[in-house]
Amino acid sequence: MNHVPKRHLLTRLWATALLATLGLSLAQAADNDYPNKPVTVIVAYAPGGQGDVFARLVSDKLSTIYKQAVVVDNKPGVSGTVGTRIAAKAKNDGYTLFLGQTGEITVNRVLMKDLGYDPMKELVPVVLIGNAPLVMLAPADAPYNTVAEFIQMARAKPGEFSYGSVGAGTPGHLSAVALALGAKLNMVHVPYKGVGPLMSDLMAGRLQAFFSSASAAMPQIKGGKLKALGVTTTRRMNSLPNVPTVAEAGLPGFSYTLWGGLFAPAGTPVEVIERLNRDVNSVLAMPEIRSRLESDNVAVPKNTPAEFADYVRSEAVKFEKLIKDADLKLEQ
Structure with missing residues (x-):
């Protein structure tokens, strides 16, 4: 049996503790430092739609919180696939986000072939903004x-x-x-x-x-x-x-809504996603924001990234089954 000298063992333990502390410090630094430049929120449709309203309500308040511009960039075209593709392929540093809705995230992937991206894999849920x-x-x-x-x-x-x-x-x-x-x-x-x-x-x-x-x-x-x-x-x-x-x-369980939430390119640091989730939830809790959304009959649930991810997966299963059962084709 090999024996490790006590002095060497202590050195290893100190080194392990130091690395763990350093890792935590770097994560906290990434959280505290974010954002240090403008953030872009891509919307896959033209201005004026529900998703655009969601994005602008949140981005205006985040700009104030972050003291950095949070800019909405409308990229319409081909049932939302143009903007979704741009967001899915963007750098995963937290400075490009996506306002994803029902169709872009859960429907197009089933209805359309050869998208060139998979929104369920290449975009990760950050926070659900509203459900209308x-x-x-x-x-x-x-x-x-x-x-x-x-x-x-x-x-x-x-x-x-x-x-x-x-x-x-x-x-x-x-x-x-x-x-x-x-x-x-x-x-x-x-x-x-x-x-x-x-x-x-x-x-x-x-x-x-x-x-x-x-x-x-x-x-x-x-x-x-x-x-x-x-x-x-x-x-x-x-x-x-x-x-x-x-x-x-007479159609029990019938439930179809228009929802929208923030997504980030896969691989975006967890600390950034958690920071965005906290800050958007705080924005949605502001009386003037909640009142504005509820006046449009939008439900505003507080949620975590994991809860939003579970919801997106359940919606994907629901729509995939509906499209299959109806034998729905894109040209219909």
Whole structure:
């Protein structure tokens, strides 16, 4: 048996302790020093959408906290894949972040082939910012007033009911697919390039339904131009207490929302991710920020990176199953 002199053993123990302390000090230094230059938050869609709103609300406050510019950079194109690819391939130093939403993270990877990146592997969850319901809208003069009545009439006219969306794979599109699959409906999908033309056609009765973000839906509902048939969350919306959930129409468990959160390129230092998570959660707890989001019916849950990662994985499983069960193709 080899015996290590006591003096050498003590030296090794001191060296090990020193390295551990040094490692901790470097991690703390990385945390305390971050950021020491401007941070970019990439949004994969044009300004004005829900994701852009999330990004700008948070970035404005982070700029004040960090005393560094936190800049939103819109990179729209090809159902969000242009901006997502840029973020996934960015340097993993914490200075390029991504405002990821339902489609870019969990849907496109299933619907589209040869993306050139895997958002579930190349982007890591930092913090969930908000979760917004969708509202099933119909023309104001439609002969149906509830989801149940819509289902009954659509079943009686297979292939004659059409619904709009702002693109294949969007939450609005997939919510309608889930409704059709669950209620055994044969409906026609009509994709639009923007919500404006879609709303106009819905008001004119050229479409029978549209699953819209609550923020876009509320002005039309309040103005009497469209009516709400149901909401996609498991609970009714506070601002539409008399509008039932889709689940109440006989589709138990129906829950599809528009969520958005911050992601970072894989390999970003854990200390930076934890710092961002803490700081964004503190921003979301500010009364003016929470009030602004809740006025748009956005749920603002406090969460850790691990909790957000679990949520993203559950959403990925849900949408992968839906797309497979519906045999959904990108061109649909």
